[in-house]
Amino acid sequence: MKRLALEAAVFGRSTYLQYVALFQWANPQGYVAYKVLLPVTQILFFVELGVYATGPQNALYFALGNALQLTANAGIFGVIATVANERQYGTLPILLASPANRMVTFLSRAIVNVIDGIATVVVGLAIVVVLFGLNLQHANLLLLAICVVVISLTTAGLGLMFGSIGLVMRDAIIIANIVYYLLLIVCGINFPVSRLPGAVQVLSFALPLTRGVQAARDAAAGASLGQVSGLLAGELLVGLSWALAGYLLFRLLENWARRGGLQEAY
């Protein structure tokens, strides 16, 4: 038990240090700009666009969807940036030549970003309540909170998948941008998935957020856990699958990088 507590303490410390070392918006001003101003801008943009296209009755649909999608800020950008920054700082070879447990290293990349993702969504929801009058009086708040935790976990799972590519690719942050905007388009954030072409819907349901955002919308409308448990289970399964695929890719690319000495290219 004592050993387990010690291991957890070491894991916690190295996770925190790694986050401080690699997080690119570490100072308070940068954090506010990235975590408050950017969400406000994104939500305003899509709500205005949505209202212009479909009418004011749908404002909350766009506002809520975009507030929830903000978790990808941490889950996708944050996770991918950790590997990209290791490469930029020249610390990747040291990490890869160490005997560190790869699974632990891999998971520690995601964990603080999951917490950060939850914080970002809370900021986003607060903005929606204040600016767009989202009424949560009838919402199942506990379930909504569970949904936020679940989508933060699953987007980080997808982030781990693409973060692995940073082992061999110097411009992994471009991938982060592509994935982030793809999620905006296909995951039911700004319009229902049912409006997408059939083939794209397959992609939608293979990505995190799609089921989780639907579950969160239902929770905001007062649904019970039983009503959305299928959606949440599916969301978790998708996130876990991406994280597992990401881990396998990480190990595969680690060996590939060893073959070509690619860890130092930046």
Next chain:
Amino acid sequence: MAAQPAIEARQLRKTYTTTRGIFRRERVERAALRGVDLKIAPGELFGLLGPNGAGKTTMVKIFTTLLLPSSGSALVLGLDAVKEQWALRKRIGFVFGGERGLYWRLSGIDNLRYFADLYRIPPDVSRRRISELLERLDLSGRERDRVELYSRGMKQRLHLARGLLNDPEVLFLDEPTIGLDPVGARELRVIVRELADAGKTVFLTTHYMFEADAICDRIAVIRDGAIVAEGTPSSIKTVVRDQGIVEFEVVGMPVERLAGLRRLPGVTSVAISEHELAQVVTVHCARPAEVMTQLGVILDGINLEKVSSREPTLEDAYVQLIGDSQ
């Protein structure tokens, strides 16, 4: 040589394959190591000398498990760097020269704590060792400052502290003094020598001759991926035992004028280096007196200054082994 070398390379080869072109992709192969054989005894401070691109860093990367060789084997402490990398990584340390490889936003002590966690060093051991290393490498008192506030010398000492965290039996240092001021470089050399005296095997790459001459027990010279000489610094100097060196300075001389010098009998190499506004020409030759008398004829019309003849040094031996250079 002990029964089991601390470091051993057997016919070690590495060829990098890259592609170029967008529409018509073309594979380009470049041999970085061409069948290197090397044995380094435990406790030895071994220097690998060579110009940029000779294969020094490639060799360090293979021994430190970061790179797979194309063929041959690399053994450290009897462990195969390719197949037994997990066992090997716990027992070696490595330091690459330059400022990268540290987390600049973290303090020096947090960098060491993080890297100690990567090596799964128990917390009580890690606390004691970090404190000792900070003291030994003269970083005490500044350990809580962010690394971005450190001088280059401090960063390099922090690199070395990081490389020693796991108390490695073998330490690889890839051009550790590059970019350091003379005092910082000398301090680092003293520390490296002390580490070897304390029983650690040290594999040092450098292109500073005096550095190798000053601290290494044995050295090897690598050129184009192949070892061209190996031995103690004094045995390497015997390469140029029967030779002398003629040096002189000129200003604004076309390099083509050196062709006549190269054709003189007994001349083995002619090197030219820039020194402020002047060019310093170094001629390796069997009969220095004869070369000196011919200088005026071959370089007719050019104002020669500081013409001198001297005994060869390790650097001269290196230049001789590497061939004519700039």
